[in-house]
Each structure stands twice: as structure tokens, then as C-alpha cells.
Amino acid sequence: MSIKKLLASACAVAFVALATPAHADIKIGVVLALTGPNASLGIPYRKGVELMAKEIGGEKVQLIFLDDASDPSTAVKNAQKLIADDKIDILIGGSNTPASQAMGNVTSQAGVQQVALAPAAFPADKNKWMISMPQPANLWAGALVKDMQKRGVKTVAYIGFSDPWGDIAYNGLKDAAEKAGIKVVTNERYARADTSVTGQVLKIIAARPDAVMVGGSGTPGALPHIALAERGFKGPVYATPGVFNQDYLRVGGKAVENVVGVTGPIGGADQLPDTNPIKGVSKDFIKKYEDINGKGSWNSFAAFAYDGVLTLQDAIPRALKKAKPGTQEFRQAVRDEVRNVKNLVGTNGVYQFPDGSSYGVDERSVILVQVKDGQWKYLPN
Structure with a gap:
């Protein structure tokens, strides 16, 4: 093969390589x-x-x-x-x-x-x-408020993180509670890294609410429950979807017993009807x-x-x-x-x-x- 033909062949191969889309991860x-x-x-x-x-x-x-x-x-x-x-x-x-x-x-x-x-x-x-x-908060907060209504709750105190999640949880509760005729009587906040919420919980106890909702997530979400139990609060206490795990239960111990929370349907998957497609997934x-x-x-x-x-x-x-x-x-x-x-x-x-x-x-x-x-x-x- 001549040099001219070799060059032409090489160019053709190069053109094909350039024209073919390269695979990329x-x-x-x-x-x-x-x-x-x-x-x-x-x-x-x-x-x-x-x-x-x-x-x-x-x-x-x-x-x-x-x-x-x-x-x-x-x-x-x-x-x-x-x-x-x-x-x-x-x-x-x-x-x-x-x-x-x-x-x-x-x-x-x-x-x-x-x-x-x-x-x-x-x-x-x-x-x-x-x-x-x-x-979204309007869905899960609405479900919690319906439970409050069944229990005759007229006033609810709030304590949650001093960050956007705390805001989302508070606003979700406030909107749903107002529609249900339930008054939100406190808006106490704490940082995720805090080790004590004694001051905030004392204010909640002083407000004498029928119930309390905690706007936390993960293990820091257990802190207010522990403080409320230590102060002898006996009303229903509610939690967000952000605490539905074993670590929250481990850290909260007996203080979170009877807490009402909300989660997705996987939390009760074994009790869903077989006709519900979520059960299979x-x-x-x-x-x-x-x-x-x-x-x-x-x-x-x-x-x-x-x-x-x-x-x-x-x-x-x-x-x-x-x-x-x-x-x-x-x-x-x-x-x-x-x-x-x-x-x-x-x-x-x-x-x-x-x-x-x-x-x-x-x-x-x-x-x-x-x-x-x-x-x-x-x-x-």
C-alpha cells in the first residue's frame, strides 16, 4: 500500500473515532x-x-x-x-x-x-x-393535628431546631393547627448541637399546653422529649418524620415511650393491603x-x-x-x-x-x- 493510501486510511479511522460518541460514566x-x-x-x-x-x-x-x-x-x-x-x-x-x-x-x-x-x-x-x-410539612403536620383533634387537644406547644427544618416544622404545625381551631402557644428553639433545653422546656411547662410537638430530627430530636419527661409532662407529645429510626429510640429511651410520630407507608408496610403497590416496592x-x-x-x-x-x-x-x-x-x-x-x-x-x-x-x-x-x-x- 502506498504512503498516500496509508494516510487516507488513517484519516478515515480518525474521522470515525471522532464521529462516534464516546462513552462516559x-x-x-x-x-x-x-x-x-x-x-x-x-x-x-x-x-x-x-x-x-x-x-x-x-x-x-x-x-x-x-x-x-x-x-x-x-x-x-x-x-x-x-x-x-x-x-x-x-x-x-x-x-x-x-x-x-x-x-x-x-x-x-x-x-x-x-x-x-x-x-x-x-x-x-x-x-x-x-x-x-x-x-411536605402540610401533609405530615396535618396528620398529626388530626390525631390531636381526636384526643381533644385545644392548645399545643412547639419546640424545634433553630434552623430551616425547625421553621418548616413550626409553619406546618401552625397552619394545620389554626385550620383545626388548635392554638399554638409557644415557639421555642434549640441548636442541633445543644446538650440542654431546660430553659425552653420550663417555658413550655409554664404555658400549660394540652400537647407538645417537637420539630427535631435524628438523635438531637430526642433531647426535648427527655427534658419534658424529666419535668413530668403527661400530655401527648408528637414528633416529625425526621426521627423515625432506631437511634432516636435508643437515645430517647423511656422518655419517648408513647410519642406519636409520622412517617411514610413503609413504616407499616407489612400492614398495607396486598393491592397497595407501595407494599411490593x-x-x-x-x-x-x-x-x-x-x-x-x-x-x-x-x-x-x-x-x-x-x-x-x-x-x-x-x-x-x-x-x-x-x-x-x-x-x-x-x-x-x-x-x-x-x-x-x-x-x-x-x-x-x-x-x-x-x-x-x-x-x-x-x-x-x-x-x-x-x-x-x-x-x-
Whole structure:
């Protein structure tokens, strides 16, 4: 073969190589509290995310985990690093509302789909790049207030975190209580790292409420329950979905006995009718999770993360038909296809995410539970 023909052949091969789209991993950054006060949430969230398929639509999936040490400012730095340095296509996190909200400013500016595992939202006109897997406060607070009405509660005191989650829980309670004719008589706050809430609880006792709601999450959410028990409060006490795990029960001990909480339907999956599609998805998740982590290890936080995984596994194959990973076009396609998810059955609800809304569930996402003999038990309506 002549040199001229060899050069022509080489050029043809080079052209074909350039014309053929290169395969690229789907890079998903995950920012969670793996240490610090919120690690009791972050660690199970991680285990739920790790149930992600290793390959989606013929492309390999690469998960990049970073620990924010329960610090929202560190979460922001991690998100910035993942977007600028690792060139991620999608971000999952954070473990709590402050971190999720703070990272939301970063992901929206960069045009990266964020899947928040804690309640988080922006105004509808700014809420384009973030979805949140848990139930919105109006749903779970409304369920708790209905229970208060059944018990004849006329006044309720509130104590919660001095951060966005505390605000979400308070506002949810206030709105639902006012509609039910129940008066909220206190709005006490404490920091997640605090070791005492004696002053706040004394103010609650002085207000003489019929009931108390604690707007906490994780193990720090047990602190007010302990203080209320020490002061001999005998009325019903309520908790948010953020404490539905074993660590809260361990730390709270006898002080959280009889606490009424709220969670997704997976919390009573074994009691759902066989015709409910959530039951089958929940059983599948529990088996997958326990096969890896041991019998009885499943929890609602890992389940929310799993629902986020299911959402992405539903949206990504459609996005891959529009663009390749590693491009802004793919980021946009993922965002668009997440918003096109319809009636996706998860462990904690049936999901779809309309434009302008962070949340994707309805009333089917909420059940009541109560601590009995140191364990969460389904509480029928």
C-alpha cells in the first residue's frame, strides 16, 4: 500500500473515532452528613443510595461520596467541588434541610439536578433544579393535628431546631393547627448541637399546653422529649418524620415511650393491603437492604434515598436519548425527565414532580406511628 493510501486510511479511522460518541460514566455526587450530629441520618441515606444500579441505559454509574460533617457550609463547599472539579451530572443530598437548602443555591446556578433527601424547597419561580423525596410539612403536620383533634387537644406547644427544618416544622404545625381551631402557644428553639433545653422546656411547662410537638430530627430530636419527661409532662407529645429510626429510640429511651410520630407507608408496610403497590416496592427494598446490612437494619431514611434512586433510574434512560453524560445538555435532559416522572411507585409514596414544586407525593405518603415498648408501631387512624 502506498504512503498516500496509508494516510487516507488513517484519516478515515480518525474521522470515525471522532464521529462516534464516546462513552462516559454518569457521575453522581452525593453530599451527606456521615459524621457529626446528623450522622444517624446520613449513614442510612448513604446505604440507600448505594442500592443504585451500577449501569443505567448502557452507561456506567459512578457515585462520588463526600462528608459534610453535619455542617451546611461544608456541604456547599462539597457541592462546588463536585460540580467544578468532578464534573458531576447529578447531585444527591443533603441529609438535613439546612444543607439541602444551601446546596440548592449552588446546583440551581450551575444547572445540576439535585435530589434532596431532606425536606427542602424554593419559591415556585426559582424551584427548577431541586426535588425533595420526603413528604411536605402540610401533609405530615396535618396528620398529626388530626390525631390531636381526636384526643381533644385545644392548645399545643412547639419546640424545634433553630434552623430551616425547625421553621418548616413550626409553619406546618401552625397552619394545620389554626385550620383545626388548635392554638399554638409557644415557639421555642434549640441548636442541633445543644446538650440542654431546660430553659425552653420550663417555658413550655409554664404555658400549660394540652400537647407538645417537637420539630427535631435524628438523635438531637430526642433531647426535648427527655427534658419534658424529666419535668413530668403527661400530655401527648408528637414528633416529625425526621426521627423515625432506631437511634432516636435508643437515645430517647423511656422518655419517648408513647410519642406519636409520622412517617411514610413503609413504616407499616407489612400492614398495607396486598393491592397497595407501595407494599411490593417496600418489601423489595427491605430485602435488598437487609441482604447487605443485616436482618432488621432497614429504616425510613435509607428508604427515602432508595426512592430517590428509583426516580433517577426512571429519568436517566430517557435523558440518555437526548445527550451524553458529562455535558450540560445531559444535565438539562436529566432535569427535564425528572419532571416527566409519572406515578412512580416508591417505598414512601407515589411520585411525580410538577414544575415549580420540590415535592412529589400526596396523602398516600403519610401514616401515623407510636412508640410502644421501645419500638415504632403502626397507629391506625
